[in-house]
Amino acid sequence: MNDSEKRTLITEIIRQQGVLKDLLHHEQKVFADLAKRLWAQQETEKARLSRELHDGVGQLLTGLTRRLQTMAHSDPAVSELAEIAGLALADVRQLSRLMSPTILDDLGLKPALNWLCRNLFEHEAINYTCDVDVGPDLPKDISILIFRVTQESLVNSIKHAQPKQVTVTVKQSFNLVKLSLIDDGQGFSRDKITPGVGLASMEDRAKAFNAELKIHSSPEHGTRILLTIPL
Numbered sequence: 623m624n625d626s627e628k629r630t631l632i633t634e635i636i637r638q639q640g641v642l643k644d645l646l647h648h649e650q651k652v653f654a655d656l657a658k659r660l661w662a663q664q665e666t667e668k669a670r671l672s673r674e675l676h677d678g679v680g681q682l683l684t685g686l687t688r689r690l691q692t693m694a695h696s697d698p699a700v701s702e703l704a705e706i707a708g709l710a711l712a713d714v715r716q717l718s719r720l721m722s723p724t725i726l727d728d729l730g731l732k733p734a735l736n737w738l739c740r741n742l743f744e745h746e747a748i749n750y751t752c753d754v755d756v757g758p759d760l761p762k763d764i765s766i767l768i769f770r771v772t773q774e775s776l777v778n779s780i781k782h783a784q785p786k787q788v789t790v791t792v793k794q795s796f797n798l799v800k801l802s803l804i805d806d807g808q809g810f811s812r813d814k815i816t817p818g819v820g821l822a823s824m825e826d827r828a829k830a831f832n833a834e835l836k837i838h839s840s841p842e843h844g845t846r847i848l849l850t851i852p853l
C-alpha cells in the first residue's frame with residue numbers, strides 16, 4: 623500500500639469513527655427519551671392510583687369514621703373504634719398524597735419538599751433542614767425528578783441510617799440545579815449492601831436527565847447524595 627492509499631484509508635477510518643459516534647449519541651438520546659417517557663407514564667399511573675385510593679377507600683373510611691363518631695358518646699368501645707378508623711383514614715390520605723403529591727403541581731417544588739420533610743419526619747426523633755432556592759421557571763419533569771430522588775433518599779435515611787440530622791438543599795444557578803441530601807447516620811458500603819430498587823432507580827432517573835449522581839457513604843461520615851441536573 624503506498625502513502626496515498628494509506629492516507630485515504632486513515633481518512634476513511636476517521637470518517638467511519640465519526641459516523642459511529644453520531645449513531646451512538648443518537649441511540650443514547652433515544653434511550654434517555656424512552657426512560658423519561660417511562661417515568662412520566664409511571665407518574666401518571668401513580669396519580670391514578672392515588673385518586674382511586676382517595677376516592678375509594680378514603681371516602682369509605684371517612685363515612686365510617688363519621689358514623690362511629692356520632693355513636694361514640696354512648697359507648698367507650700365505639701369511641702375507640704372511631705379513633706382507629708380515624709387513624710386508618712389518616713394513613714390512607716398520607717399514602718395517597720405521597721403517591722402523587724398534587725402540592726407539587728399546585729404550589730411548586732419548595733412547598734412540596736417542605737411538606738415531604740414535615741410528613742416523613744413527623745414521628746421521628748431526627749432534626750432536619752430543608753433549604754430550597756429555585757426559580758418559578760423550573761420544568762415540571764425536573765421538579766418531579768428532584769422530588770422523587772429526595773423522597774427515596776429521605777426514606778432510606780429513616781429506614782437504614784438512624785441519623786440525628788438530615789439536610790436537604792436545592793440550589794438553582796442559570797444552567798444547573800443542584801440537590802444535596804446529607805444524613806449523619808451509620809452509612810454503608812456499596813459492595814456490602816443488598817441491592818434494592820431505590821438507589822438503582824435514582825441512578826436510572828438521573829441518567830435519563832443527563833444528570834450527575836454522586837453517592838458518598840461511609841460509617842463515620844453518614845451518607846451524601848449529590849445530584850447535578852443540567853437545565
Ligand SMILES: Nc1ncnc2c1ncn2[C@@H]1O[C@H](COP(=O)(O)OP(=O)(O)OP(=O)(O)O)[C@@H](O)[C@H]1O
Nearest residue numbers: 778779782783809810815817818819820821822845
Ligand atoms: N442513607 C443510608 N444510610 C445507610 N444505609 C443506606 C442508606 N441508603 C441506602 N442504604 C443501604 O443501601 C441498601 C440499598 O438501598 P435501596 O434504597 O436501593 O434499597 P432498600 O431501601 O433496601 O429497598 P427499596 O427497594 O424499598 O428502596 C439499603 O438496604 C441499605 O442497606
Ligand SMILES: [Mg+2]
Nearest residue numbers: 778818820821
Ligand atoms: Mg430504599
